[in-house]
Amino acid sequence: MGRVTTSLPESPAALADALASTGYLADEGLATAGFLALTLGRPLFLEGEAGVGKTAFAQALAVATGARFVRLQCYEGLDAAQALYDWDFPRQILHLRAAEAAASGQQIDAAVLEAGLYDRRFLIARPLLQALEHSPCVLLVDEVDRADDEFEAFLLETLAEAAITIPEIGRIVAETPPLTVLTSNRTREVHDALKRRCLYHWxxxxxxxxxxxxxxxxxxxxxxxxxxxxxxxxxxxxxLDLIKPPGVAESIDWAGALVALGARDLDPDRAAATLGAVLKYREDVARVRAGLDDLVAAQP
Structure with missing residues (x-):
């Protein structure tokens, strides 16, 4: 886990300004956490409710620092092959058939043919390998809490070494280890071993x-x-005691829906018509709609 070396800001305030130039408005705490991750070369672990801007922060950080952005979306059942690399079997088969056709009856050297099948051009780079091969890079490991415990341990080992070994090719080491941003919506607790190696920010x-x-x-x-x-x-x-309180992402969606309807201010009718942009559960919609007049009438 490493340090992006392109366009490093000189202070948290400078990073906040750089992020703002991309359209992301970070508060002082998040800008400081991002600055320290960049300066110290430590991974940054972001927790918080869905929709508060964790994923967008990593994307903006890559733009602000001039780094490549690579995203690994985690989910239950994610394994090493899906995160690291895979072989392009259809292309390998085509290569094998082409080699056989080119030989046209001549004896084929099996070792040479096999070596040709495992050439780098037939390797499909998944997010982790992409992050190791492209420098500088911001690697987003999104919703790591959705992955299995086994994958979490594998991820920790791979990122700690900033390298992988592909048996058919050899060891691939990152020229500059990627700056890793991990996010969690806290659907489960992430193991302490991973958190200890990260800077943390809620x-x-x-x-x-x-x-x-x-x-x-x-x-x-x-x-x-x-x-x-x-x-x-x-x-x-x-x-309110909602199943899914709205994050800033939902606020943006709601405001966008109101603007699309030509609204210049918020009234109960338009609010009721557009609740589906800000609330995603029927129970939440019903609860908010019941007190919508008071919600809208209250002034900021």
Missing amino acids: VEHPEFDREVAILRERLPQITRRLAEQVAAAAGRMRE
Whole structure:
């Protein structure tokens, strides 16, 4: 796990400015965590509720530092082959048939033919191998909490060495180890062994002023009044006992839906018609709709 060497910021504030130039508005805590990860060459472990901007932070970090962005999306059952590399069997078979045809009855050297089958051109690089081969790189290991314990241990070993060994080719070592950003929605606890090797930051929902700024950054056509109303309403929804409180991603979707309908401010009718952009469970929609007039009437 390593250090991106392109366009390193000189301070957390400088990183915040660089991120802002990409459209990502980080608070002081997140900008500091990102700066330390870059400076110390440590992986950064981000936890927080879904939709608070963890994935977007890694993407913005790559753009801000001029690094390549590689994403490994984790899920239950993910194994090493799906994360590291695989062989392109159809192309290997075509190569074998072409070699046999070219020989046209002549004796084929089996060892040479076999060696040709395992040439680098037939290797399909999955995210981890891509991250090792391309430098500098920001590697996002997204939703690591969804992967199995065995994969978590494998990931830890691979990233610690910044290298892999492919039996048919040999050892591939990263010229510059990727800066790794791991995210978790806390569907399960990630093992301490992985967390100990990372800098840790809990990503909060944005406070009101920053959420308004995010909405106006992402939706330039939105009125300040509507941005403030959406941010305030989303903040109040997060105080309710909802199955899935809205994150900033949902706030952006909701504001975008309202803008698409030509809204300049938030009224109960348009709010009711667009709740599906901000809430994703029927029970949550029903609960919010029951108190929608009060939710909308309350001023930011």
